[in-house]
Amino acid sequence: MTRLGPIIVSIDDKRLSSRDKSILSHDLIGGVILFANNYENRNQLKELVQSIKAIKSPKLIVCVDQEGGRIQRFQKEFYSLPSLKQLGTIYDSSAEDGLKASYLASQIMALELLEVNIDFSFAPVVDLDYELSSVIGDRAFHSSSQTVIDLSTAYLKGLERVGMKAVAKHFPGHGGVSIDSHVAQPIDQRSFDDLDNDLSPFQSLFKEGLPAIMTAHILFPMIDSSMVTFSQKWLKDILRNQLDFHGLVISDDLSMGATKEIGSMIDKVNMALHAGCDHVLWCHSKENIETELDSIAIKTDINPSNQIELMKPSLKHNETSLSINELIAELDHLLSV
Numbered sequence: 001m002t003r004l005g006p007i008i009v010s011i012d013d014k015r016l017s018s019r020d021k022s023i024l025s026h027d028l029i030g031g032v033i034l035f036a037n038n039y040e041n042r043n044q045l046k047e048l049v050q051s052i053k054a055i056k057s058p059k060l061i062v063c064v065d066q067e068g069g070r071i072q073r074f075q076k077e078f079y080s081l082p083s084l085k086q087l088g089t090i091y092d093s094s095a096e097d098g099l100k101a102s103y104l105a106s107q108i109m110a111l112e113l114l115e116v117n118i119d120f121s122f123a124p125v126v127d128l129d130y131e132l133s134s135v136i137g138d139r140a141f142h143s144s145s146q147t148v149i150d151l152s153t154a155y156l157k158g159l160e161r162v163g164m165k166a167v168a169k170h171f172p173g174h175g176g177v178s179i180d181s182h183v184a185q186p187i188d189q190r191s192f193d194d195l196d197n198d199l200s201p202f203q204s205l206f207k208e209g210l211p212a213i214m215t216a217h218i219l220f221p222m223i224d225s226s227m228v229t230f231s232q233k234w235l236k237d238i239l240r241n242q243l244d245f246h247g248l249v250i251s252d253d254l255s256m257g258a259t260k261e262i263g264s265m266i267d268k269v270n271m272a273l274h275a276g277c278d279h280v281l282w283c284h285s286k287e288n289i290e291t292e293l294d295s296i297a298i299k300t301d302i303n304p305s306n307q308i309e310l311m312k313p314s315l316k317h318n319e320t321s322l323s324i325n326e327l328i329a330e331l332d333h334l335l336s337v
Contacts, residue, residue, distance in 0.1 A: 004030035004058055004308050006273055007293075008250070010283040014040050016051050023286075024055045026293050030308040031061030033281060034118070036073045045074065046116045053117065061308045066109050066121040069138055079108055079328055082335055084125055085138035087151055090334060092142075097334050099154040102141075104331040106158030106166075111324045114164065120311050122167045122214055122250075124155045126201040127175040135180040145197040149204045156208055162322065163314040168205050169214035170252060171239065172228065173198030181217040181258035191222045192238075203243060212248035212311060213239075215277065217258035226275070229254075230262065235276025248310060251277045255284035266295050279308050 005028035011020045014037075023029065032052050039045055053059040064073050069083025082105060091098025109121060126148055127133070129140035141151045152168065159166050172195055177186035202213065215229040224233040229251045239245050254268040262268050265285055272280045282289070 004060065006030055006277075006279045006308075007269065007296075008033050008061070008063065008279055008281050008308070009286070009289070010035060011038060011052075014038055014044055015048060021055060023289060023293070024052065024060060026290075028293050028296060029060065030279060031063060031119075033283060034062065034064045034073060035283075036075075039074050039076075042077045042116060049117045058309055061119050061311055062117070063120050063122065063311075064113065064118055065123070066113060067123045067125060067139060068105060068109065071139055074112075078112055081105055081109055082331075083138040084141045084151070085129065086335065088140075088142035088147060090337075091147055091151060093337075095150070097337065099150060101331060101334045102151045102154040103158040103161075104327050104334070106155040107162050107322065108324060108327050108331060110159050110162045110164035111322065111327070114162065114313055119313060120165050120167065122169060124152050124166065124168060125170070126152045126168045126205070127170055127173050128198055128201075130175045132178045133175055133180075134178070135182065136175050140175060145200040148201045152201055152205060153208060156205060156210065165211040165311045165313070166205075167212040167214055167250065167311075168202060168210055170216035170218075171202055171213045172216065172220075172234070173202075174216045174218060177218060181252070181256055183257040185227070185258045185261070186218045188218055188220050189222060190220065192220075195220075199243070202245075206243060206245050206247075210245075210247055212250055213245065214250050214252055217252050217256055227258065229259070229277065230268075230271045230275045232275045240276065248278045248308070249276055251280040253281040253283040255282060264292070265289075266292050269296050 007028050008031040009029060010033050049062050052062055065071050066073060068081030072081055087098055087102045090101050125139045127136045127140050128145060129143045141148045156166050176188050179186040217227055217229050219227040224231045228234045235249055251272045259268055269280055
């Protein structure tokens, strides 16, 4: 059986170019991540997704960061999703209302994406907001690990209700560093025992059957000499063996500033896959991607038990009896209280 490859790439525009089609046809490509520059309106987006999925069989996965708040790639003609911090604020006033708001927000996000045939969003963020990281900030539910557990569980249940898979990020927690990993290498000096609160939301979601996590490009020198994305100790010894996670491991973007000292994109892809990532994001630095993909091909062994195809929705949005307008009305009420 033909399998999708381990690399998820971005595209440059609102429609596929002949170069895009050639790249996406490569055996190592398993999916496409979309950004705001790929979006014009819902009809255009639907056509773009359809053209991506027509490239090969099995159909490529299409995903996006549609967290809500300041990280919402599709805005015009989409519901303006609250930030996760807003959901945490509601929880502080009423735990019941906060849980309901999180449950509703994830369903609205998922139903809108499913309507245009996008498979999943990289959500929820389960990092703790220690008020250290500007790149996390209001993307996090809360500073309390128990509150994050409660709200992220409700979020997961909402996604499950409409058939979309969740991706919790950024393992094992990005909230304890001030440096933005998009720009440079964050270093977290805490020991493993110091990470109990950061790891708790992930561990709780693992028990709920979380389908996937995204790794953080963070170095924890007290634990390993390699940053998490490239660390067998983190991804195999700790994540798989100690924490007993059985879902997909997806790297954050390998072209981010935190990885610039690691080597070439060829090196980074091979190192991340060897360390224990099942799939990797390659969003930028694609000038020579065609030749680089050919260099990676002979070195890569794709794990058949951890395929990106597992992230495809488990039911279609039109198979549910849910009214998105009713969900929006309920959430708007909770946000206005």
